Amino acid sequence: MARVKPQYRILLADDHALIRHGIRNLISNNPALEVIGEVGDGEELLEYLKVKVPDLLILDISMPKLTGIEAVSKVKKLYPDIKILMLTMHKNKQYFYHAMSAGADGYLMKEDSDEELLLAIKRIQNGKSYLSPYLSQDFADDVISAYRNNRSSPFETLTKREREVLNLVVDGHTSKVMAEMLHLSPRTIDHHRANLLRKFDMKNSVDLVNFAVRNGFVTQTEQ
Amino acid sequence: MARVKPQYRILLADDHALIRHGIRNLISNNPALEVIGEVGDGEELLEYLKVKVPDLLILDISMPKLTGIEAVSKVKKLYPDIKILMLTMHKNKQYFYHAMSAGADGYLMKEDSDEELLLAIKRIQNGKSYLSPYLSQDFADDVISAYRNNRSSPFETLTKREREVLNLVVDGHTSKVMAEMLHLSPRTIDHHRANLLRKFDMKNSVDLVNFAVRNGFVTQTEQ
């Protein structure tokens, strides 16, 4: 009754079939996401888009026949509504800047974890941008200053305490109870919970728990 | 880190292997519950208890060598901490009264749904009693008057509206938003949500969502 929400349709563009299949497999665990197709180079990509338009394009930056950067420009010009997540092995500032200025919505390293890919998709789906945590180190100076006033900075992973609190939140405990369990002030629990909401870009605990459970951030043991 | 909670250990006593296996199979979907053994008659039951003591005994009322009623009395006398859920095909007042006065904690019909079994276990686990909804009709007069002032009456199933609201709660919506979706007053949503918490014997929405999702009360489609 509630959920007639359409799936978020994703197109994969990468010249390595292995990587395409890995991503497809990962995404297939999430019923809200659907990989509607795969293409191996820039020409195929443009041909495909004439037939079928995805919500999100996951695009390898080094692709034959049309570089990823060029592809971003063209796709964004022809189909402004398609969101683009760049997938790259280049830890290089220039690539990033070019991709972003060409219109990409996110920039993910191939070394990033599965969790990161899901987070990236989630953020882009919500109209935000995403940047690989791998880059945050090298890019710290410029990027951080650029994002400093952006409350939902994209290069965040969970700390130990946050994981602990997340597990307790999933169990449905109140802050007061969690505070007793961890021998902390309820205010500290509030702080960690707020950080979790911010990092996952969620508005309340129910959504947080749903996302965390479905994407394997917690191990469900209790009933 | 959070969940070192021990499993809830259940012993099945029924002379029909098929029923035992059905229950075992149903329970095995829930990681917090563990069937530690099965016995086929009253003697076996008492022998088993000398070796291993469960948290909950699910007991067929018509069992060879020791009737279910007798078994309840003996077990409760020897092991007062064991909770007992009577499983029966008898829609008969007398059986119910005898079972209850002998010390049973719950009374479930074999015609009841899987959902009902899980609800029954959950309620007993929380120290409450349980009565099959099938009986509530025949027993309406006496039982309802007996439970009238008991806020958490055990024979409740979900209404259509409650199922609708439950689905929206699972999506993490606030009452205000749900009210807009269903063109109702937020107060009405609150009412339904409160009924859901009461019927499932849960303290907050996170627990409610967890229980509902894990036991198939909602169909998860979104992310």
Add this chain to the structure above:
DNA sequence: AGTTCCATGGGTAAATATACCTAGGGCAGA
């Protein structure tokens, strides 16, 4: 005709969660 349940929604109060702010101590890396 009476009873019960459902769905609707108002009143009130307390508990909890969420969103901002601030700040200090500890630790690690540049």
Add this chain to the structure above:
DNA sequence: TCTGCCCTAGGTATATTTACCCATGGAACT
């Protein structure tokens, strides 16, 4: 040493949830 990050935790304000109370109208069943 300086800087950033994590963990700690307090202040304040608002939003939301939860828990009680209450009533009315309709549908269904007896």
